[in-house]
Amino acid sequence: MSSHSDLLAAQIQAAISHAIERGDLIGTVPATIPLERPKNRDHGDYASSIALQLAKPAGKNPREVAELLKKDLEKLPEVSSVDIAGPGFINIKLNRASQADLVRTILSAKESYGKGTALAGVKINLEFISANPTGPLHLGHTRWAAVGDALGRVLSAAGAEVVREFYINDRGNQMDLFGQSVQAAALGQPIPEDGYQGEYIADLAKEVLAENPEIIKLEGESRLVAFREAAYKLQLKDQQRVLDTFNTHFDVWFSERSLHDGGSVEHGLEKLRAQGHVFELDGATWLRTTDFGDDKDRVLVKANGDLTYFSSDTAYYINKRERGFDICIYMLGADHHGYIHRLKATAACAGDNPEYNIDVLIGQLVKIMEGGEEVKLSKRAGTIITLEELVEKVGVDAARYTLIRYPVDTPMVMDLDILKRNTNENPVYYVQYAHARIAAVLRNAAELNIASGLDNFDPAQLSHDRENELLGSLAEFPRIVASAAELREPHRIARYLEELAGVYHGFYADCRVLPMGDEPATALHSARLNLCAATLQVLKNGLLLLGVSAPERM
Incomplete structure (x- = not known):
């Protein structure tokens, strides 16, 4: 969705083109x-340093250069004045x-305001919360659950x-320790010293027994595997339930085991070998990641034949790229x-561009922190506090x-x-309260039968400095969304919303929005109500990008 800045940028490009012609x-x-939007609006609504960029090649x-562009820009119907400042900054004021x-x-x-096309046609695999299915999601996962989901919304x-993807670490020693811990709890035996502690293990053991009472009759390895x-199935289901309640939803739950069971590991190895970056040394198979900035080469297959x-x-x-994703984002x-150098070097070894x-x-x-002290212990997990407890x-x-801001x-x-x-020092309350406050103003206006809606909107009515400042903030939203996507920084949306609320x-x-007492409603009241409705829409759109609700009443 374009805004003033997009239009103005196109008009400056046209002015440059005319000057060249x-x-x-x-x-x-x-x-x-x-x-840019100058902090001090006396300097104009927009400022551009384009003349500094054009000067050297033009030999001026x-x-x-700024004076040349000024001539064309001053003729535009929406521009009220153009000033040149400092070494050649162009300050532009729009008519109100x-x-x-x-x-x-x-x-x-x-809902479309703020959306753009900067990443149109790009397929992105967004992997966040790579967790073992061996316990509840904890605080570390919680940060990614919020930020990863918000980033997915911003990129969209x-x-x-x-495509949002959860990588399930369902292979290896930790899974076996998990099985031993649940089995021990079910059999009333002490949990192994390096096993999983916490009340949830006893709960899982009860659930496993309730679903399959015959499991105890199994013996040895087969019983351990069954437990x-x-x-695993129950714990993964619990993780999925908790994430759903947190407004975080995944399109793909990818099992690490499936890579090994489906031959993807061997296939990946062959692909890297074909690219010429795999070598043998001391009986092991290595990937030469040092060719691409890693601090040391990495072992893929140990001398004993075990995969690393x-x-x-x-x-x-390689599996992600072969599924058609242009960009693979890892949130670790x-x-x-x-892992940063290691993964980037892997992409380069696979023949890809590690910078893209x-x-x-x-x-x-x-x-x-709670009551001035750090909270560390979880009732349920035994160690770190869980996502569910935080909620x-x-x-x-x-x-x-x-977590996102x-x-x-x-x-x-x-x-x-x-x-x-419920005070202004709580940032989420501050933003949601602004939304609820505007919703209340619009309800009151409807009760007073004050004409609003675009049929009753005269933009020329909005000439107060405060109105101009608010319009300036609203105009910034598409640019903020685009930069949050480009820089992978959804916190920019939260900070923008706080500024907009202020x-x-x-x-x-x-600026009086509703008439006082018996005062008749005027075109100015209607214009301000429309400005309120536009602000409500932008606050709502921004909160939606964060996966946070926009209440009408508080």
Whole structure:
């Protein structure tokens, strides 16, 4: 959905093209035009540094280039003035009616406002929460459950075709320890020292016995396998249930075992061998990842014939690419920094572009505070606090919003006491309250029979500085969504919504939206109501991208 900035960028491109055609300028028309919203609106509604970019190839100084473009831009009907500042910045003021027409754009587009086409035609595999099915999802998974889901929504809004994928680590020693732990609990034996502790193991054992009382009659390895598989199925189902309640949904649940059972690991190895990056040394099979910046080469098959965990990783990447994904995004935990070079080198070894086809994001740790102290223990899991317990304490909206609003590469602290408060220091309350407040204003207007809707909208009425500031914020939304997708940073949406809520509260304080007492409703009231409705729509669209509700009443 285009906004003023897109239109203005196109008009600046046209002005450059005209100047080149006239022979006033030498050079080519840039594919993108830098446009910013000045913090101080006295400097204009938009500022561009394009003249500085064009000056050198044109053999002119930037101010001369700016003056050339100014002539064309001043003729545009929606532009009220163009000023040149400093070394050659172009400051552009739009006339108020043109600026206010954005309200019509937003209210016509509804849910589509903010969506774009920057990633149209791109297929993205978004893998987040790679977990063992051996226990409840914990706090580390919780951050990715919120951020990963929001990133999927943002990438879709930028036009990408996104598949959300959960990688189930259902192979190896941890699974066997899990099976032994559940079996021991069912048989009333002590759980192995390096096994899984926590009340949930006893609960699983009861469930397994209830579903299959005959399991106890089995012996040795077959009994252990039966316990492991039955408990795996139940624990995975529980993880899926918890994620559903958290508004996080996956399109694909991918089993690590399936890579090995389906021959994908051997296939991946052959593909890498064909690319010329596999070698044998000391009886083992290696991938020469140092060719592409990794700190050391990686073993794929040990000398004893066992496959390494890395062989699963490489096979999984190749499997994703062969399923038709252009970009594979991996969202990994804080202890996985070493994986960045390793995975990028794998992509390069497979003949791909590691700067485009693969993207690895690392999420830092979350600390939870309650009553001034860090919360570490979980009633159910025995160790770290679980996703479900966090939601029980603060609710889905507060948990999701707070986890999303910080850049993932920084550690974060969640203060549960603040998140339970209905005050402005609780960011999710602050944004949701702005939405509910506008919904209340629109309800009151309907009760007073004040004409609103686009049939009663005169954009020229909106000339107050506060209205202009609010329109400026609303115009930014498509650009914010596009940059959140491009940079893989959904926290930008949350920060934008908080800013927008603040600008709206300032507008509401200074601009009377509803008539006082017996005062008749005017065209100005109708215009302001439409501006309120447009703000409501943008707040709602932004919250939806975060998977957070937009309440009409609070």
